[in-house]
Every structure is written in structure tokens, then in C-alpha cells.
Amino acid sequence: MSxxxxxxxxxxxxxxxxxxxxxxxxxxxxxxxxxxxSAGSGKTLFGMxxxxxGATEYGEPGLFIAFEENADELRRNTASLGYDxxxxxxxxxxxxxxIQIERSEIExxxxxxxxxxxxxxxxLIDQIGAKRIVLDTLEALFAAFPNQAILRAExxxxxxxxxxxxxxxxxxxxxxEGALTRHGIEEYVADCVLLLDHRIxxxxxxxxLRVIKYRGSTHGTNEYPFVIGEHGLAxxxxxxxxxxxxxxxxxxxxxxxQLDAMLGGQGLYRGSSVLISGxxxxxxxxxxxxFLDAACRRGERGLAFCxxxxxxxxxxxxxxxxxxLRPWVEAGLLHFVxxxxxxxGLEMHLMRMLDAVRSFAPQVLVIDPITTFGPAGxxxxxxxxxxxxxxxxxxxxxxxxxxxxTSTNGSAEQSEVGVSSLVDTWLxxxxxxxxxxxxxxxxxxxxxxxxxxxxxxxxxxxxxxLSLASVYSGSGSVLTGTARLAAEAAEHAEELRRRxxxxxxxxxLERRRLTLNAQIASLQADLAALERSGEHxxxxxxxxxxxxxxxxxxxxxxxxAAPADERSSTLAHSGAGNE
Numbered sequence: 001m002s003x004x005x006x007x008x009x010x011x012x013x014x015x016x017x018x019x020x021x022x023x024x025x026x027x028x029x030x031x032x033x034x035x036x037x038s039a040g041s042g043k044t045l046f047g048m049x050x051x052x053x054g055a056t057e058y059g060e061p062g063l064f065i066a067f068e069e070n071a072d073e074l075r076r077n078t079a080s081l082g083y084d085x086x087x088x089x090x091x092x093x094x095x096x097x098x099i100q101i102e103r104s105e106i107e108x109x110x111x112x113x114x115x116x117x118x119x120x121x122x123x124l125i126d127q128i129g130a131k132r133i134v135l136d137t138l139e140a141l142f143a144a145f146p147n148q149a150i151l152r153a154e155x156x157x158x159x160x161x162x163x164x165x166x167x168x169x170x171x172x173x174x175x176x177e178g179a180l181t182r183h184g185i186e187e188y189v190a191d192c193v194l195l196l197d198h199r200i201x202x203x204x205x206x207x208x209l210r211v212i213k214y215r216g217s218t219h220g221t222n223e224y225p226f227v228i229g230e231h232g233l234a235x236x237x238x239x240x241x242x243x244x245x246x247x248x249x250x251x252x253x254x255x256x257x258q259l260d261a262m263l264g265g266q267g268l269y270r271g272s273s274v275l276i277s278g279x280x281x282x283x284x285x286x287x288x289x290x291f292l293d294a295a296c297r298r299g300e301r302g303l304a305f306c307x308x309x310x311x312x313x314x315x316x317x318x319x320x321x322x323x324x325l326r327p328w329v330e331a332g333l334l335h336f337v338x339x340x341x342x343x344x345g346l347e348m349h350l351m352r353m354l355d356a357v358r359s360f361a362p363q364v365l366v367i368d369p370i371t372t373f374g375p376a377g378x379x380x381x382x383x384x385x386x387x388x389x390x391x392x393x394x395x396x397x398x399x400x401x402x403x404x405x406t407s408t409n410g411s412a413e414q415s416e417v418g419v420s421s422l423v424d425t426w427l428x429x430x431x432x433x434x435x436x437x438x439x440x441x442x443x444x445x446x447x448x449x450x451x452x453x454x455x456x457x458x459x460x461x462x463x464x465x466l467s468l469a470s471v472y473s474g475s476g477s478v479l480t481g482t483a484r485l486a487a488e489a490a491e492h493a494e495e496l497r498r499r500x501x502x503x504x505x506x507x508x509l510e511r512r513r514l515t516l517n518a519q520i521a522s523l524q525a526d527l528a529a530l531e532r533s534g535e536h537x538x539x540x541x542x543x544x545x546x547x548x549x550x551x552x553x554x555x556x557x558x559x560x561a562a563p564a565d566e567r568s569s570t571l572a573h574s575g576a577g578n579e
Contacts, residue, residue: 015053
């Protein structure tokens with residue numbers, strides 16, 4: 001690796017989705033880059049897209065030199081990617097030249113060099129003012145000449161000539177035995193070397209890209225999956241997705257008021273990711289469709305990726321629980337994408353899903369289920385794919401709900417594809433078996449940033465939709481189904497008995513209260529009579545005392561007057577005697 005800082009090295013953006021991010025902006029400007037790979041790995045398409053994107057997006061004319069295919073074949077082959085090469089050529093931004101070399105028509109005499117090729121290339125470059133060039137492929141150019149010493153010398157001269165002309169060049173080469181190329185020299189003289197690989201794993205094809213070297217620039221060194229889709233090549237490296245997406249404070253409903261109440265009373269954060277896991281038949285798909293129905297009722301656009309049922313079958317089944325999704329589809333608010341996971345490799349599924357998101361622009365999204373990708377790749381590949389998807393959706397502020405099937409043998413609190421740590425909210429559906437019945441319980445295993453309930457609620461599925469039963473615990477366990485009905489009936493009977501006993505006791509207390517009140521009234525009446533008698537006695541006594549006082553006073557008055565009268569009488573008697 002060169003010691004020159006990467007910021008001093010000019011980069012030419014390729015325009016290939018995801019590629020420029022892993023190499024820090026594009027291919028080295030004014031230098032040759034080698035693209036090596038086996039047949040069918042996408043070398044020619046990489047070079048053609050490099051030119052097409054340069055012409056249409058950056059206004060840089062390009063020159064394509066083909067040593068195996070003619071110009072008409074290239075135009076037809078790339079038309080399936082949406083490239084109208086003829087239109088770009090008419091604008092003077094692209095020129096395709098085919099140089100056919102037949103072994104039977106040439107004979108090596110004396111020293112062989114590429115002077116004639118350089119002259120031809122120079123004329124074409126000057127004719128269109130080319131900034132980019134693709135040579136496809138070197139093996140066809142040198143296959144007719146066995147002298148390896150001359151070939152090595154001319155290869156070095158070719159790369160040096162391209163660099164001297166200041167062209168950003170892409171040179172394709174077939175992968176060799178024990179080396180990146182058949183000649184084993186190209187990778188040493190090129191400033192940037194890319195390796196494309198097309199492999200088959202368990203009957204599923206995948207393509208990978210790896211940057212072998214990049215002089216003067218830092219770059220990603222992992223193997224990156226890529227696909228050839230309807231719009232060309234596309235990479236979505238996990239290392240290119242930084243955790244810098246916006247976190248919204250807006251909340252959206254799950255479609256079930258009881259579940260919203262368990263999630264802090266307001267539901268989920270917009271743009272968050274949700275995982276619903278559980279065994280078969282626990283209601284995962286029904287919950288997901290209820291979530292989509294609620295979004296459509298709010299006027300939002302919903303997108304559903306279904307990998308087990310067709311849209312028609314899914315909508316028919318949802319009508320059994322009171323969800324009619326067809327009006328939303330007809331109104332353009334809901335769109336289904338249905339396919340078997342084994343139809344494509346993981347990378348193709350990834351790009352098809354991202355294309356659908358770009359074209360439909362949903363606010364909410366459902367993947368049902370993610371565990372069906374198991375046959376399409378290993379656990380690490382599936383986890384990496386889902387990480388790319390969830391990060392991409394979160395960057396677009398799409399509220400994403402994934403369902404996951406858990407086995408009956410393993411732990412319920414463990415997702416089959418290992419994405420539980422990636423999601424923001426995890427709802428777990430578990431079977432509650434008792435008294436010969438199998439019912440479903442729902443609880444919130446985690447909800448980042450949301451105060452959530454720790455209760456286990458019974459999920460009820462009826463023809464009127466989904467609902468959560470109120471919490472009922474007995475004997476230290478959650479009761480569901482008929483066990484709950486029986487317990488509630490027994491509790492109701494006990495409550496009725498207690499209420500009747502209470503009412504009887506209330507009546508007895510009332511009777512006793514009335515009796516006591518009557519006794520109290522009688523006693524109060526006796527007391528009043530006694531008080532009246534006492535008052536009468538006091539009044540009589542007071543009258544008697546008053547009479548006595550009056551009598552005594554009269555007697556006293558009379559006694560005080562009696563002596564004077566008696567003296568007068570005495571004197572009268574004395575005078576009579578003297579006479």
C-alpha cells in the first residue's frame with residue numbers, strides 16, 4: 001500500500017450502487033484497474049456499466065474495446081439491464097469497437113508488439129474525447145501468441161500507455177490457475193485489482209466481489225455480495241451502512257389497542273424494527289396483517305413480502321378474522337410481493353426487496369417470515385442480509401415488522417436466524433398448554449426506549465379480529481382457555497356466595513339496628529317522662545318552698561304587730577280598775 005494519503009488520489013466514481021462506498025469514491029482516476037473473474041462472474045457488465053454511468057451521470061465519454069463480442073451483441077446483451085447503448089452512442093458519449101483476433105489468420109514472425117493497437121486506441125480516444133476506457137478481455141488479445149516473455153513485456157507496456165494517456169481504465173481478465181489471471185502479471189501492474197466470483201452453494205448461485213488491492217487508498221477488504229439486476233450491478237456492503245439514521249419520536253399503532261397499551265400506551269416508534277417470533281400457528285402472520293391494516297387506515301402505504309403464501313391466499317385467510325385487505329390493494333395503499341425463497345439467492349432477494357421499496361415508497365413494511373431464507377444461505381449470510389435490509393429501511397424511516405418461526409425444540413427466547421439483537425422491539429408468542437388445550441400467550445420481550453408491560457397476555461383470534469385477554473393468574477401460573485373459564489366461573493360463584501352472605505349479614509345488622517333504635521327510642525321516651533316528672537317535682541317543691549316562705553313571712557309580720565296591741569289592751573284594763 002502506498003504511503004500517499006488517500007485524499008491526494010483522485011477518484012473516478014463508477015456509479016455502480018454500493019461499490020464506490022467500499023473503495024472510498026470510485027476507481028483511481030487516470031490509472032488502470034484490473035477486473036478478474038471466472039466466466040459468468042460479471043466482468044463485461046461491470047466494465048459496460050462503468051462506461052454507461054460515466055456517460056449518463058457524469059458526462060464523461062467512454063470507449064469500450066471488445067476482443068470477444070461484437071458491438072451488436074453487446075448492445076443486445078446489455079439491453080436487458082435497461083441500457084440503450086445506441087442512444088448514448090448517438091450523443092457522442094460512448095463508442096464501442098470490436099477487435100476480433102483469429103489464430104488461424106495470424107502468424108507470429110519476429111518481435112510482436114501492440115503498436116497497432118495503441119494507434120487505433122489513440123485515434124478513437126481523440127475522436128470522442130474519452131475519459132474512460134474498457135478493454136474486454138486480455139486473454140482474447142494475447143491467446144494466439146505463446147511467447148510469454150513478449151506477452152509480459154507488452155502487458156506492462158499496455159498498462160503504462162493507459163496511465164500516460166490519463167485514462168481511467170478497466171481491463172478485464174479471466175481468472176487463472178493459482179493466480180488471479182492466466183498470465184499472472186496483470187495484477188502486479190494494475191493500480192486497483194478487483195476479483196469477481198460466481199459460486200454455487202447448495203444449488204443456489206451467488207456472486208461476490210473483493211478488492212484485492214488499491215494503491216494509494218484505503219478500501220474495504222471483505223467479500224461483498226452483488227447481483228446483476230434489472231438496473232445493472234448492485235452491492236450493498238454491510239460496512240457501508242453506518243449507524244447514523246434519524247431516530248423519530250413519533251409513535252404508530254400496532255392495530256391492537258391492548259398491545260399498544262403494553263407498549264407504553266402509544267405503540268411503536270416510527271422507523272423502528274419489530275420482530276414477532278413464535279411456533280407455527282401462534283398468529284404471527286395475523287398480527288403482521290393487522291399492523292398493515294392499521295397503517296392503511298391511517299392513509300399510509302404498506303408493503304408486504306410474503307414467502308409462504310400467495311397474496312390471494314393471504315387475503316382470503318385474513319377475511320376469516322375480519323380483515324379485508326383487498327380494498328387497500330385496490331386503492332394503491334397496500335402492495336404484496338410474493339416469491340419462494342429458493343427462487344433466488346440471498347443477494348437477489350435483497351436487491352429485489354430494495355427495488356420494491358424504492359418504487360413503492362412504503363411507510364410500513366412486513367417480511368413474513370424471515371426464517372424461510374434458511375435454505376438460501378448460511379446463518380451468517382442470512383444475518384448479514386437482514387442487517388443490510390433493516391439498516392436500509394431504518395435509514396428511510398420505514399417501520400419494519402418481521403415474523404420468525406421458532407422451533408418447538410429450542411428456546412422460545414431465541415430467534416432462528418439470530419436477528420434478535422438487531423431489532424428494536426421483540427414480541428414473543430408462546431404456546432400455553434394446560435388441561436388438554438393449547439392456547440397462545442403474547443408478551444414483550446424487549447422494546448428499546450419504551451416502557452413496556454411484563455405481563456403475559458392471551459392472544460384471542462376470532463372472526464372479529466385479534467384481541468388480548470385481560471391478565472388472569474391463578475396458582476402462580478397464567479390461565480388460558482377453558483381452564484381460565486373454569487377458574488373464572490369458580491371465582492364468580494365464590495364471589496356470589498360471599499355477596500349473598502354479605503347481604504344476609506347486612507340484613508341482620510339492619511334488623512338489629514332497628515331493634516336497638518326502637519329500644520333506644522323507648523328508653524329515650526322513659527327518660528323524657530322521668531325528666532318531665534323530675535321537672536314537675538322540682539316545680540312543686542319550688543312552689544311549696546315559696547308558699548312556706550310566704551306563710552312564714554306573714555306569720556312573722558303578724559307576730560311583730562301583736563305586742564303593741566297587747567299593751568294597749570293592758571292599759572285599758574288598768575284604768576278601769578282605778579275607777
